[in-house]
Amino acid sequence: MTSSRPGRIWGLVAAEANRHGGQVSAADACAAAVAAVGVTGAWLSAADGADAGHLMRVTDAVSEQLAELQLTLGEGPALDAYTSGGPVLASDLGASETAGRWPVFAPAALQAGAAAIFVFPLQIGAIRAGAMGLYRVRPGRLSASELGDALVFADTAALLLLDSADQTAAGPDAGTGPAGQPEDLALHRAEIDQATGMLTEQLGVGITEAFVRLRAYAYANDLRLADVARDIVARRLRLRNDLGLPRDGEA
Amino acid sequence: MDGQLLSETFVELTDTMVAGFDVIDFMHVLTDRSVQLLDVSAAGLLLADPRGELRVVAASSEAARLLELFQLQNDQGPCLDCFRAGQPVAAGDLAAEAARWPRFAPAARQAGFAAVQALPMRLREQVIGALNLFRAGPGAFDPVDIRIGQALADVATISLLHERSMRHSDTLNEQLQTALNSRVVIEQAKGKLAERLGLDMGQAFSLLRDHARSRNLRLSDLARAFIDGSEPLSGLTASATQQQIAGAAQAHNQPPPGEPPGPNRPRPAPRRPRRP
Numbered sequence: 001m002t003s004s005r006p007g008r009i010w011g012l013v014a015a016e017a018n019r020h021g022g023q024v025s026a027a028d029a030c031a032a033a034v035a036a037v038g039v040t041g042a043w044l045s046a047a048d049g050a051d052a053g054h055l056m057r058v059t060d061a062v063s064e065q066l067a068e069l070q071l072t073l074g075e076g077p078a079l080d081a082y083t084s085g086g087p088v089l090a091s092d093l094g095a096s097e098t099a100g101r102w103p104v105f106a107p108a109a110l111q112a113g114a115a116a117i118f119v120f121p122l123q124i125g126a127i128r129a130g131a132m133g134l135y136r137v138r139p140g141r142l143s144a145s146e147l148g149d150a151l152v153f154a155d156t157a158a159l160l161l162l163d164s165a166d167q168t169a170a171g172p173d174a175g176t177g178p179a180g181q182p183e184d185l186a187l188h189r190a191e192i193d194q195a196t197g198m199l200t201e202q203l204g205v206g207i208t209e210a211f212v213r214l215r216a217y218a219y220a221n222d223l224r225l226a227d228v229a230r231d232i233v234a235r236r237l238r239l240r241n242d243l244g245l246p247r248d249g250e251a
Numbered sequence: 252m253d254g255q256l257l258s259e260t261f262v263e264l265t266d267t268m269v270a271g272f273d274v275i276d277f278m279h280v281l282t283d284r285s286v287q288l289l290d291v292s293a294a295g296l297l298l299a300d301p302r303g304e305l306r307v308v309a310a311s312s313e314a315a316r317l318l319e320l321f322q323l324q325n326d327q328g329p330c331l332d333c334f335r336a337g338q339p340v341a342a343g344d345l346a347a348e349a350a351r352w353p354r355f356a357p358a359a360r361q362a363g364f365a366a367v368q369a370l371p372m373r374l375r376e377q378v379i380g381a382l383n384l385f386r387a388g389p390g391a392f393d394p395v396d397i398r399i400g401q402a403l404a405d406v407a408t409i410s411l412l413h414e415r416s417m418r419h420s421d422t423l424n425e426q427l428q429t430a431l432n433s434r435v436v437i438e439q440a441k442g443k444l445a446e447r448l449g450l451d452m453g454q455a456f457s458l459l460r461d462h463a464r465s466r467n468l469r470l471s472d473l474a475r476a477f478i479d480g481s482e483p484l485s486g487l488t489a490s491a492t493q494q495q496i497a498g499a500a501q502a503h504n505q506p507p508p509g510e511p512p513g514p515n516r517p518r519p520a521p522r523r524p525r526r527p
Contacts, residue, residue: 005302005303006302084425084429085429085432085433085436086425086426086428086429086430086432087424087425087428088425089421089424089425090421091421121432123432124435125432125435125436125438125439125478126435126436126439126440126474126475126478126479141420141421144301147301147424148300148301148302148303151300151301151302151428152302155302188300188304188306188435189322190307190318190322190438193435193438193439193442194438194439194441194442194445194452195442196439196442197438197439197440197441197442197443197444197445197446197478198442198443198445198446199442199446200442200443200446200478201443201446201447202446206479207439207478207479233442233452
């Protein structure tokens with residue numbers, strides 16, 4: 001089932017960054033998702049702990065309104081996605097079921113011009129980086145292929161957000177390398193998750209920083225992430241917390 | 252086949268789905284019961300991620316070499332064939348399947364398996380995953396076992412639709428992604444606990460699951476709380492859990508005979524060693 005989807009989507013995100021001539025960022029993943037997934041607009045918010053997060057990118061005024069409505073009303077798919085730890089796919093905001101789910105948000109979103117909303121948490125297990133929202137002016141489900149693409153755009157955005165946070169925390173070099181290496185996304189590996197968990201203990205850091213440090217180590221040593229993770233799980237490799245990095249504030 | 256155990260299993264499964272429901276934990280129960288009910292040595296449930304890969308969500312053993320056999324099937328193997336065709340796929344003698352699955356067949360044999368079966372998880376026209384059964388000895392699978400296995404696979408499918416109506420694919424996809432992410436949370440928690448107590452991943456998983464059951468917690472909630480530090484699990488130590496570790500250390504476990512099923516029953520610690 002290995003497909004070229006992550007590589008293709010990485011290409012779309014990089015092309016988006018090229019258009020404005022900057023470094024590839026999570027905002028580019030959000031912007032590139034609109035055309036690729038076949039939606040009207042998108043927004044991206046970065047999470048800060050349990051906070052609903054701040055808006056990193058909106059592709060149009062309606063997206064901005066949808067994101068802000070949820071913050072104001074304290075109700076809507078983004079909050080549900082955070083609670084459930086999975087995407088929220090509301091393909092018809094006018095349906096009675098949806099109205100029952102969000103009695104205030106659903107009519108307000110319809111009024112704003114959205115007929116369908118899809119929210120994807122930017123997450124890797126317990127790591128939460130934010131959320132990406134997509135909307136359509138007409139009701140309609142995402143096809144299987146659109147859903148697969150949207151999930152990979154969200155994965156890409158999650159990695160890019162983590163890299164940018166790493167850059168501010170750990171100095172100018174840290175964020176430049178592993179940013180969205182397609183290899184990171186190509187195939188899920190349980191060893192990467194296990195190694196991340198192990199590093200929380202080895203380094204005495206939270207899960208987000210453990211993952212950032214795992215990827216930074218792989219990049220700095222020009223190794224594949226999956227290989228580094230396998231060595232850690234097999235106890236052939238231990239990472240030391242000797243870089244004087246600040247801890248990321250997690251427990 | 253034990254008819255009593257079968258009926259108790261279905262009562263247990265439907266009970267579990269009514270309250271305090273955790274998809275991942277439920278699927279683990281399904282794989283455990285598959286090994287108990289059917290003439291198989293190991294079982295796993297794989298879900299098709301719309302991103303484009305098959306991902307294991309539950310297995311009767313967390314032994315790394317078994318999990319690798321599931322992972323390998325993204326490239327080739329009975330689960331991939333089953334997923335693509337939407338039909339059961341079986342091989343009663345993996346020694347004869349080197350041409351069909353050049354990488355998977357030798358890997359499965361090296362892990363100690365001689366026969367394999369994949370049963371589709373179907374929802375209407377859509378195939379969403381597969382139940383993968385391995386047996387140490389060669390030979391065709393019993394048709395009755397296959398029917399029961401298919402029923403267990405169907406229950407696994409239904410469990411993903413829990414809580415909301417089966418209105419359409421949105422619900423299924425939401426639940427599927429939540430389950431896949433929960434599995435990642437559990438892997439992260441396994442790593443953290445394994446590192447802290449000096450355990451292997453299978454042992455760490457057993458401890459987490461036992462603890463969740465004895466406290467009536469959802470496994471994925473416990474895993475998340477352990478990672479964010481709100482559940483320190485300071486009571487769990489390597490020495491206090493020697494017995495459980497001894498039991499969990501078996502790569503392919505076999506339940507003690509006559510063991511009654513029950514949703515919150517602690518997992519029995521000693522398990523009969525079984526080396527295929």
